[in-house]
Amino acid sequence: MLSAAKYKNEKLGLTMKDLTYEVRAGLQLNEDDAAVVIVAVEQGTPAALARINVYELVRAVDGQPVDNVETFEKLITEAQKAKKESVRLTVEWMGKTRLADLKFEAKAPANPLKSLIPGLR
Numbered sequence: 001m002l003s004a005a006k007y008k009n010e011k012l013g014l015t016m017k018d019l020t021y022e023v024r025a026g027l028q029l030n031e032d033d034a035a036v037v038i039v040a041v042e043q044g045t046p047a048a049l050a051r052i053n054v055y056e057l058v059r060a061v062d063g064q065p066v067d068n069v070e071t072f073e074k075l076i077t078e079a080q081k082a083k084k085e086s087v088r089l090t091v092e093w094m095g096k097t098r099l100a101d102l103k104f105e106a107k108a109p110a111n112p113l114k115s116l117i118p119g120l121r
Contacts, residue, residue: 012045050102051100085103
């Protein structure tokens with residue numbers, strides 16, 4: 001896993017790597033299964049707000065299959081150039097698939113308790 005190609009997007013708070021032979025074997029994936037694995041998600045970033053988790057597999061971006069980190073980066077860059085506000089990721093964990101909307105400009109509230117507790121600064 002250490003030698004796998006890596007993609008890090010600090011603005012989105014997301015780091016991912018290509019699937020290696022060992023990871024594919026451990027997850028019982030076929031050699032031709034398209035996916036990349038999430039290796040880091042920074043708190044308070046768009047990726048965290050989209051509830052993307054470490055070790056989940058990203059299978060597709062807006063329905064387009066993701067077979068490596070280069071493809072993922074290309075699809076994200078194209079979406080940003082097209083001035084999209086978000087992309088929909090097809091994410092898998094332990095054989096279960098879900099969709100996650102990754103917003104490019106999402107920000108966590110500065111203090112979420114402030115609206116609940118009057119006078120809190």
